[in-house]
Amino acid sequence: MTTLKINIGEAGYGKKVVLKDVSLAIEEGDIVALIGPNGAGKSTLLKVIMGLIKPTQGSVRLGNKEVTHCAPEENVRAGMLFVPQGNRVFTELTVRENLEIGGYLLANAELLKRIGDVLSLFPDLQSRLKQIAGQLSGGEKQQLALARALMLKPSVLLMDEPSLGLSPKLVTKALETIAEINKRDRTTIVIVEQKVNEVLKIATRVCGMKMGTILVDSQPELFSTPDQFKKIFL
Numbered sequence: 001m002t003t004l005k006i007n008i009g010e011a012g013y014g015k016k017v018v019l020k021d022v023s024l025a026i027e028e029g030d031i032v033a034l035i036g037p038n039g040a041g042k043s044t045l046l047k048v049i050m051g052l053i054k055p056t057q058g059s060v061r062l063g064n065k066e067v068t069h070c071a072p073e074e075n076v077r078a079g080m081l082f083v084p085q086g087n088r089v090f091t092e093l094t095v096r097e098n099l100e101i102g103g104y105l106l107a108n109a110e111l112l113k114r115i116g117d118v119l120s121l122f123p124d125l126q127s128r129l130k131q132i133a134g135q136l137s138g139g140e141k142q143q144l145a146l147a148r149a150l151m152l153k154p155s156v157l158l159m160d161e162p163s164l165g166l167s168p169k170l171v172t173k174a175l176e177t178i179a180e181i182n183k184r185d186r187t188t189i190v191i192v193e194q195k196v197n198e199v200l201k202i203a204t205r206v207c208g209m210k211m212g213t214i215l216v217d218s219q220p221e222l223f224s225t226p227d228q229f230k231k232i233f234l
Contacts, residue, residue, distance in 0.1 A: 002028045002063040002079075002155055004049070004188060009057025011048045018044045019055070019212045026205075028155070031182050031189045033199045033220075036209035036232050042192040043085075045209070046158045049190065050082040051075045062156065077105070079155035085164045085192075087141035089148070091134030095125055098133050098144055102151030111151075118147040121177060139170040146174075150181065157181070159191040163198065171195055175202050196229075208232035 004026040012018035018041045026032050034042040047053040049060055051072045059068045067075050072082070090098050099118065103111045119126050122143045128136065133144060142162060149157065162178065163171040175195075179202040181187050193199040200206065200220045208216035210232050216222075223229065 002188070003061075004156055004190075005059075005061040006045070006049060007058050008045075008048060008055045008060075011044065011053055011055035011058065013044075013053070017056075017212070019048065021213055022058075024207065024214065024217070026188060026190065028188055029182065029186045030205055031179070031191065031203050032205045032207060033196075033203035034190065034192045034207050034209055035194075035196050035199070039211075040209040041212040042209050043160050044212075046082060046160055046190065046192060049156075050080060050158055052082070076152065076154075080158065081149045081152065081154040081156070082158045083145055083149045083160065083162065085161040087138055087145055087165065089133040089136070089141050089144050091132070093133055094130055095133055095136070095144055096129040098148050099129075099151055102148030105152060114151050114153065117153075118150050121150070121180065122147045138165050139167070139174075142166060142170075142174060143177075146177070153185065154187060156188045156190070159189065159193075161192055161194060163193060163195045171198055175199060178202060196223075 006022060006024045008019050008022040010017050010020055036042055048055055051070050054069060059066055062078055067078060099115050103114050106114060125143060125147060162174050166174060175198050182189050200223055203220050206218060206220050206223055207214050215232055
């Protein structure tokens with residue numbers, strides 16, 4: 001079982017400290033939702049885990065391997081992938097070319113198999129393989145960004161606000177697909193999400209962050225009371 005262990009004393013941007021004393025152990029197959037107000041450090045925590053930001057104090061371990069100071073591409077090879085907010089796709093390339101870039105480490109036969117696998121999760125993209133990605137709708141771009149991330153079948157998927165810019169109907173669909181990925185492949189998912197009520201439906205754990213630290217780490221059911229939300233958001 002691959003456990004993701006985060007023990008961050010301090011991390012941030014230059015002299016600006018954003019995270020302080022963050023300790024979290026995430027078991028294989030968990031869906032951990034990071035919630036909290038803007039500026040709480042949620043996105044920064046994802047970037048530290050991925051290796052995009054190096055902590056000034058602390059460590060990140062994936063299973064038995066310390067990945068604190070590994071380059072992001074090394075962490076990709078180790079099984080971690082990051083889906084940033086904003087429907088980021090290669091807009092001048094086709095849908096198929098975007099998927100091929102996502103599977104750049106795969107041999108040709110495996111690449112074709114993985115394209116088929118991800119299209120089974122995102123059937124809307126099947127008829128758009130030759131379409132330029134920049135012509136897709138916002139929801140379709142979000143699907144493509146997630147599909148591309150899944151090409152290497154990551155063991156840990158880090159997601160920053162996948163619902164950003166989506167209609168309520170598409171938010172529900174996106175989160176249902178994330179839950180399906182978790183169930184089908186036992187993918188560990190750490191997700192930053194502002195649509196709290198929606199993400200609570202799929203999360204197995206919820207971590208409430210405020211001012212760079214984790215105030216609450218509990219089961220989703222415990223967030224059924226207003227007091228828990230007041231503690232984090234007020």
